[in-house]
Amino acid sequence: MVCGETQLRSFLICDHSVKFVGLTATFLHADDDGLLAEIDLGIYSVSALLKVVYKFTDRCYIHLQYRSGRIIEARFRAKDPQKSLESVAGEFCNELLDQRLREIVNRESAPVRNLVLAHALSRTSLASLPLEATVLTPELPPNQSGV
């Protein structure tokens, strides 16, 4: 059975990776041993994949291995054998898409992020700005505990 094919096609189109469309037929398989996903490292990085599969570790046992230099296989097995992996397949596709976008944002905005953080943490003169002057006379923390 091929799962999440519609979502996969959608991602291929919006990710401008139509040249990999041939993978749709084999991207996701469900069999007696759970769900097997094939991830093309030409599209996703290993770190993006690791972040995505981490989100499923509440519901699944997950094993990753290289099938080739470019393809990683991710094997999902439900912790609860009674639970279907169908929703996992769909969510996995969407999470991969999200992580791909995050990588673009992180890569493109890294210089600005580093500059802003360096600016924020090094220039003590900013403390005299009115915005921060308000913070320097803060409310005290609320009570933390009962009795």
Added chain:
Amino acid sequence: MTSGLNRSFRDLTSFQTNSYSLLPIRFLWLDSDRYIVTNLAGNHQLLARDQLDDLVNHRIIPHSTLYDDLKANHFLADTDSTVYQDLLAAKFRSRQARTSEFTALHLFVVTLRCDHSCQYCQVSRVSQDRVAYDMTPEIANRAIDLMFRSPSPCLKVEFQGGEPLLNFELVRHVVNEVTRRNDGRDIQFVIASNLSMLTDEILDFCTDNRVFFSTSLDGPADLHNRNRPRPDRDSYSRAVAGIQRIRDHLGSDAVSALMTSTAESLQQPEAIIDEYVKLGFESIFLRYISPYGFAAKTATRIGYETDQFIEFFKRGLQHIILLNDRGVRMREVYSTLLLQRILTPYATGYVDLQSPSGIGISVLAYNYDGDVYASDEGRMLAEMGDKTFRLGTVENSYEELFLDNDLLPAVFDTMLEGLPGCCDCALLPFCGSDPVFHHRTQGDIVGHRPTSAFCKRNMEVMRHLIRLLEDDPHSAAVLRSWI
């Protein structure tokens, strides 16, 4: 394009280039077709999936409403303005301001003795005549020495127990000594008390020294008395009488109340909130039960699942909003803390919602026996035999307490910016790190986010608040009025 002309005279196409730069953002799905997008300053905006895709792929039409909104929120930048760097930096510094002011809250556990035997009590209870469980003046003096080493311009001294009024002589000693030694700080005193031992003498002292009270009120009398048994089964009536006496002596704002929710509480959020209204309180903290002390030992009897708490919270919040509609002044404290983080650039002092974590650097707990803990929950764990968060004793120097143990590595290791599951989460600017909770519930200070009750609870509560702010203008107006 002719150079030198005012940009107003350029032709239309010059305004339609997509040459904006992406600024650092995080995003997270809110529901089936919307994403929450935030930046490191805590600005937030909802985007449809295709809008998010357009933003990242530089397809937003310049000077469209969406473009201008994204620019105003510092999610993108163009050549029209470069002040975004200064603004983002200033806002980020504002949100982190408390980090440099650290250790504002100092908890003095003046005794472990208590006249109540509450089901969920967070520390071991002992009988009233066990003097061995009282803090001594010598220990208190050393704790005061340490407290004044804090760089914070504001200090809050909170007396904890057991029941602190059972060792009121020490409370009196600490208040007098701290007042005498005050080097110009803004100092507040709060006694966390069940109020059953309140006397006129105590009230007179507290009036003279502006010592406030925080008490426990779990709801209507039957619920309160079942949760908080004492020999005469009169905990509720004593608490209510104490609240009134404090108000009469010190003023209406001199006493606050905290509730602890047990499984039985979850069935009746409206009744609990109405009880607070009846007693004249204008806020209520719908609190999750802490997995420490007797709350952990009796978990099967009083415990509940996170999902049940979230339902309780949502029901309670809805009821409070309806009360506001009827002109009743009431706000929910946890929502208010989160709304301050979501809607303003300012930091909040709640220890559980900070990154770096508030342990040690926002709070120190001085136990009755002289041990010093990185948080109140840390000393509760110690009463269960787990001293992971013990920093040392009051005999240690300030430097030894902060540097000669695993505190700073723990704070560093649990910063959200470096945690799996958190580092990409759009709710990071509003959330916090709770290493004690994760150590207790998952055996690891970092914890496993996909199965973390802390993460699930906070994400669901924040998503709920953001949906109300975005989709329900009426509720949004009420929520905004709380900050």
